[in-house]
Amino acid sequence: MSPASAIAPSVPASGAAVRQPVYFISHGSPMLALQDSAARRFLQDLGRDVRAAGAPRAILVLSAHWETAAPTASVADQPETIHDFGGFPRALFEMRYPAPGAPEVARTALAALATAGITVTAGQARGLDHGAWVPLILMFPEADIPVAQLSIQPHLGAGYHRRLGAALRPLRDQGVLIVASGSLTHNLGALTWEGTDEVAPWAAAFQSWIHDKVSGADVAALDDYRARAPFARQNHPRDEHLLPLFAAVGAASPGQPGHRLHASVQLGALAMDAYRFD
Incomplete structure (x- = not known):
């Protein structure tokens, strides 16, 4: 990667920026964009x-659906809507999220990571995957806020993503909303696809443990969640959908707890929890 000095150092200003919070949201199934649910209404x-x-x-989204060896960001001026799924109704494939890109935010994010000693790679003119556009189409249907997306590195774990989030923290003072999009639980093979009101005990136990540690700002426990959390591997056979949560924890002010804004479960074991970090 080129030195950090080769990347734009800051977001261009036009008036006073409003310091933004950080959100972790569970985006669940792509059908969230079409079907009514408590999680949809919440977003x-x-x-x-x-x-x-x-x-x-601007908005910077860290999505569980963009995995790279080292962080990169989308520098597209007009990101396309990526339909990275199959087997869903045609109406879902016809949806578009035509928000403008935020290439200057993408470059600023990469510069911040490089300054923090995190190896990064050059930006890509990539579109928005469903981990980004599905929640955004519900939150900001006007599609009038520029959006950039940042990749995750599943092979590097929770503590790394918390440090990555900490490096991004200054963007909040530049008016950039950080949205970490994943899923609080994500074992698709264990879901009850015919629908149920009963929540699997192993999912509920994990959901409760995460809430306790996030609300208590217990970063040591969160970093070691694979060993400490109940049923960690049953809830996340791979943990790419939980890693955005740790980036959100890192982007919060040090020592500040996360506040759970929403908790619901779909298909018996797909927790749709959302947290705000001030």
């Missing part, structure tokens, strides 16, 4: 609340 309300508090200048 719609959340977007309105964000605007009321001071609309962000």
Whole structure:
């Protein structure tokens, strides 16, 4: 990677920026964009609340669906809508999220990571995968806020992603809303696809443990969640969908707890929890 000095150092300013919070959201199935649910209604309300508090200048999304060996970011001026799934209704494939890109935010994010000693790679003109556009189409249906996306590195674990998030923290003061998009639980092979109101005990136990540690700002336990959390591997056979949570923890002010804004479970074991970090 080129030195950090080769990347734009800051987001261009036009007036006073409103310091933005950080959100971890569970994006669940792509059908979230079409089907009514408590999680869908929550995201719609959340977007309105964000605007009321001071609309962000741009959004930086860390999605579980973009995995790379080292961090990279989308520098597309007009990101395409990526339909990275199959077997869903045609209406879902016809959906588009035409938000403008935020290439300057992408370059600023990469510069911040490089300055923190994290090896990065050059930006890519990539579109928005469903981990990004599905929640955003509910939160900001006007598609008028520029969006950049940052990749994750599943082979590097929880503590690494918390450090990655900490390096991104200064972007919040530049009016950039950080949205970490994953899933609090993600064992698709264990879901009850015909629908149920019963929550699997192993999913509920993990959901409760994460809430306890996030609300208590227990970063040591969170970093070691694979060993300490109940049923960690049953809830996350691979942990790419939980890693955005640790980036959100890192992007919070040191020692500050996360506040759970929403908790629901779909298909028996797909937890849709969301957290805000101030």
